[in-house]
Amino acid sequence: MAGRAPRATLLVSSVDHGDESLSIPVAVGRRLEALAKDDSFAPSSRAELLYAVREIARLCAHSRMEDLVGRRDYSRAELTERLLRDGYRSEVVDELVERAVEVGIVDDCRYAAAFARSKVLAGWGRLKIERELSRRGISPSDVPGWPEDFVSAGDERERALSLASRRRLTGRNDYQKLVRFLCSRGFSVGISTSVAREVLDRAEG
Template identity: 50%
Template sequence: MAIRSERGEETLSLPVAVAKALERSLADRSEPPSSRAELVYVLSEVEGNCARRRVESLLDRRDYSSQEMERKLRDDGYPGRLCSELVARYVEAKLIDDRRYADVFVRSKLSAGWGRCRIELELARRGIEVGELPGWPYDYLDPEDEGERAFEVALRRSFRGRDPYAQCVRFLMGRGFSGAVASSAARRVLDEDDGGS
């Protein structure tokens, strides 16, 4: 968007939603802003309202970690300061809650057959330190049970070809199981396949 002032023409980079809302807001006024300062004020109001609507729209669909939400807003083109302040307000109001998000995320990924390593990595990518999650890992998984979980996940797949053992190990490690757990589970799966033949 380009604006003219006594200094010449300035170009503003705005999210599409903000540009459209600003255009509507300016069209609804009886007269255009009389100064650059007034225009900047109107713009900041419109930008804040659009960003709030965007956050609420996203939260209506699913939960987000605070870092994910801030990244979404920045990717949409909102200024960093506004993103940080807005996310902080939603965190304070408990509408964005990293602990709640992490708890739901961990439980859903465990039921999807993910291993501990991948869950920890994905939480870190979302800005959540797994060490700050109360009860991690013992309230969520039994380290003694990790091998059994890997075995059950691997049983759902068929491993054929030149090296089914390596295929199974790669698959399980991709799911986030450690190399030792994946190797042990792969041996069990292949032993069961050989025994069943």
Template identity: 50%
Template sequence: MPAFESEGCVSWDVVLPDRDAPRYGWRPLKAKVMLETCDGEETWSVPVAVGRKLASLRKSRGGELGSRAELAYEVRKASKAAGRRRLESLLNKRDYSSAELKEKLASDGYSIETTDALIAAAVSGGAVNDARFADVFIRSKIYAGWGRQKIERELSRKGVEAESIPGWPEEYFEEGSELERARELASRRRPTGKNDFQKTVRYLCNKGFSMNIAIDAAKSALDQS
């Protein structure tokens, strides 16, 4: 049992997890805020980064927190500060959709309330913009040879519906360009003489091209081989 700092009827401590302790499944490590009042004991689980901030607070202020409400306020304050720092760290590496960031923060153990507030502030300040994220994502995947259907699927998995993007799909695909790109990809494949048509169609469908385009492109490529 940790040594508590006391103030009247309120005692509290922070227990950080052992980094070398075995982990089971995907659940992240959590810190524990242990609170003891006249009404009994409570244990709050918080992200490790939040636990570190609270441990630092306890070290600097000792038992000066005089009530459960005051401790709850400090936990919320530390959560916002640590969550904001985590958000900035993620965005410094690459752009994310708002849904991706919510998932990241939730997996770290931040509450829905904290996560929603941080994402809303980032969106308001322009640091997070789903339309901008989608535009860069779409153009990079077109360059990588992805077809329209795969792009739409992957965007949806990231919490962005392609139909919500201004100019989709007209501004990204010129008329006939999808078929031309599929033909180019199909022409790079070397025929083996065994099920080449089926293999090429399957390859193009996996790239995100529609079945009709995949069939047309496969026929064209094999006719020219």
């Protein structure tokens, strides 16, 4: 997981709580800084200020979510992780992502289908696609038509053969190198070993 985004610091001083340093998302800090220049924004108490901060954070989180999903599709877990990494509170993030799911902005099945098709075209094997879907919070078994509508045993082997055939052979541990390469691309051990043998047999023939 990537590290958290940079944070801003809000300094709050009150009689009951003394001086406090609150860590907030940078976007929230910028919004507060802009509001501070407006004489109409003058919270009369610590509670009023913290309420305003929460509401601003909610608006900033919503804006950030719209920006993210406007660029590409996200899975539910992936979007949640991204917003949390930006520093927004979990209850705000959960509420926003839940609403996005309800209205169809976020759809794990749609995301998974598009992801799987793109990775099949990129030469990934079934196992690697399944691992990456799981890492994004999606169980492959929950994807309609997976794997039959996306990959077949024959297609899987042909894609592995196409990839392996483009590898340069050096005459040193070629079989082991081909098997490791294909396994790293998500092809099963059975397919990887079979294809490696075929590539070497062709080269020797």
